Amino acid sequence: MNGPLNISKNTDKAYQAKYDAAIQALTYIDNNMRVGLGTGSTANIFIDLLGDKVKTENLNIHCVATSDESAKRALAVGLSLLPDAYTDYLDIAIDGADEFDNQLRLIKGGGGALLREKIIAQATKNFIVIADDSKYVDTLGAFPLPVECVYYELKMIFKNLEVIFNRYADSSAPEFIPEFRKKRKNDINTDNNNVFLTNLGHSIIDLDLKTITDPENLAYDLQNIAGIVEHGLFLKEANIILTDNRVLNK
Numbered sequence: 135m136n137g138p139l140n141i142s143k144n145t146d147k148a149y150q151a152k153y154d155a156a157i158q159a160l161t162y163i164d165n166n167m168r169v170g171l172g173t174g175s176t177a178n179i180f181i182d183l184l185g186d187k188v189k190t191e192n193l194n195i196h197c198v199a200t201s202d203e204s205a206k207r208a209l210a211v212g213l214s215l216l217p218d219a220y221t222d223y224l225d226i227a228i229d230g231a232d233e234f235d236n237q238l239r240l241i242k243g244g245g246g247a248l249l250r251e252k253i254i255a256q257a258t259k260n261f262i263v264i265a266d267d268s269k270y271v272d273t274l275g276a277f278p279l280p281v282e283c284v285y286y287e288l289k290m291i292f293k294n295l296e297v298i299f300n301r302y303a304d305s306s307a308p309e310f311i312p313e314f315r316k317k318r319k320n321d322i323n324t325d326n327n328n329v330f331l332t333n334l335g336h337s338i339i340d341l342d343l344k345t346i347t348d349p350e351n352l353a354y355d356l357q358n359i360a361g362i363v364e365h366g367l368f369l370k371e372a373n374i375i376l377t378d379n380r381v382l383n384k
């Protein structure tokens with residue numbers, strides 16, 4: 135199974151909505167902040183806008199990026215990056231999402247950066263999600279849930295994942311597919327079989343559960359499988375979502 139693509143349904147309208155959310159996110163940035171930068175098309179817009187803001191207002195801002203791609207982009211627009219492994223806190227982090235619900239629970243990881251994204255989201259005082267409103271859902275799960283695994287004894291990990299899948303999948307979900315996400319057009323890291331590898335060298339399986347009615351217990355069960363490094367359920371991290379010129383708060 136190929137992983138979900140980051141292609142918007144209505145490009146122009148969706149782009150404008152992402153742009154509006156990113157502009158709104160800029161208003162949360164103050165001088166001397168340490169800022170976490172997300173990954174994906176919405177986060178990219180924010181990175182570009184932040185680069186402009188820092189330049190025009192001559193701000194002292196330092197950033198940490200959630201992917202090599204975002205780091206590259208940040209440097210290209212003149213943002214300063216803190217060295218990996220030496221940052222103990224962030225003032226704010228701005229990132230996109232693949233889905234969100236009205237309790238500010240998210241699915242993330244469509245771009246394969248979920249592990250770094252969750253580390254950053256948990257390290258910051260203020261985790262702000264920017265998203266066009268096509269990402270809003272009543273119930274999480276239509277977007278296949280990315281689960282990041284170590285690249286070792288994959289069949290053993292699949293067996294455990296299948297048990298979890300069968301416990302939580304909606305009756306409308308397809309059967310469990312024991313395959314890792316394949317490399318997509320712009321992905322750089324792969325193994326010899328064209329399996330997508332994250333920046334940290336892990337593989338991802340996308341669980342097409344269709345409807346996740348109990349995300350808290352699903353998250354708990356996934357965390358208990360050896361070999362699973364992280365999953366794309368961000369249930370407590372977001373405190374603000376900026377979407378469709380609205381601010382959703384906890």
Ligand code: 5RP
Binds near residue numbers: 140177231241242248
């Ligand atoms: C990457 C992510 C992204 O935030 C998510 O995929 C949304 O991307 P986009 O802004 O391109 O729709 O979680 O791992």
